[in-house]
Amino acid sequence: MAVAMVKGRNLSDTFSALEDVSFTVQQGESIGLMGLNGSGKSTLLKLINGVMKPDTGTVLTRGRIAGLIATGAGFHPQLTGRENVFLNAAILGMTEAETNRKFDSIVEFADIGRFLETPVGNYSSGMFARLGFAVAIHVDSDIFLADEVLAVGDRPFKRKCMEKMQEIRESGRTLVYVSHAAGSVRKMCDRVIVLEKGRVGFDGPVDEGIRYVKYDDDNQRAEDQEDDELGSDV
Template sequence: MSIAMVRGQELSDTFWALDDLTFSVEQGESIGLMGLNGSGKSTLLKLINGVMRPDRGTVLTRGRIAGLIATGAGFHPQLTGRENIFLNAAILGMSEKETRAKFDDIVEFADIGKFLETPVGTYSSGMFSRLGFAVAIHTDSDIFLMDEVLAVGDRPFKRKCLARMDEIRKSGRTMFYVSHAPGSVRKMCDRVLVLEKGRLAFDGPTEDGIKYLKYDDGDVTSEEHLEGEEEDLGADV
């Protein structure tokens, strides 16, 4: 007999990470996904990406999907960075010919130096993010997903990420961006979805979504601090 049974506690329970969630997105929209930790944002990205399937309901997407929804996703720890570029690119739908054509650009963007020939199992979370983002950002896609990868990495790399994401937004690709930073969401997104305990609590203009969450200028995250630095430097992000 288990301790839970002795205490009279329930032995099982059902938890819905997302519940009764319905929305549609037009091609070329930049969507900010916001909400408290545990509200279902990352789960929603995984459903859109196809790595998870809903228990009920449907998720309909059109075109190639790329992005970074988890640090190190799609990497094999025993393979080198070089080998994982080809592996991860193949998972994202790129042919070997495409990957070879973009290989030098991917390596240059990741900027991991001699560690390119080292098994990625030895990488730090920042190096994982560098390589994963570099592959994803060079994948020709119709939908781009990003889950707070900018919270990992040094300032120069964050600047590169922000600049590339802005290019994606301006290129007409559909983008989903998870962030707690109002400043970057204002800059990157024209619509915000706010999740609360797995339900859609708000769907509308970016500024209204930020006000709904009661974020204000006194609650500044490290991302927004970085953006302030970029503006002081005159960065065009």
């Protein structure tokens, strides 16, 4: 019998980013969360993660949650990358002993070199994403949330992130992946939920969801073609 890992019921929040959103995610399911900018995707992840609380409705989750829901979230700008690894890991529920054990692997994945000893206030958005994702991916979570994780960073790093998320998917953990990128969603997800102006506009098969949310401009088609190529490499 499948176990519900995430359930949102009649969710709404103060700024009307979400209005009457309801859905259930089963254990081991990989969900692509899609929609135009401002449709409420990031707000929904923050509600699932507990960073925000809904004004009305309930969010029920089962197990440990980790992920990258905002570039630079959980980092102190005056602390070094090394210090922020321990800070961010603690926020995500890792013990100091666990972080020490995984530290070398985290640093190797982030691949920020000498900047590990630099205050993160001097980091670019790409470096924030590298370090944040590196910490989050090493948490032994039951639910992994990823908000536009491939929007920053170079192509090799994006591919490395996709490979790690594929490992999460294959391990039977639950994945909620926010993306505009059709190729990545096809590769990673079993189902697509599309938000439109804070409401669920579509919830169903991946290809149908991608067609539902498809943009009609040439730039978007070019981005999808590039992403399809990235997805096929993973």
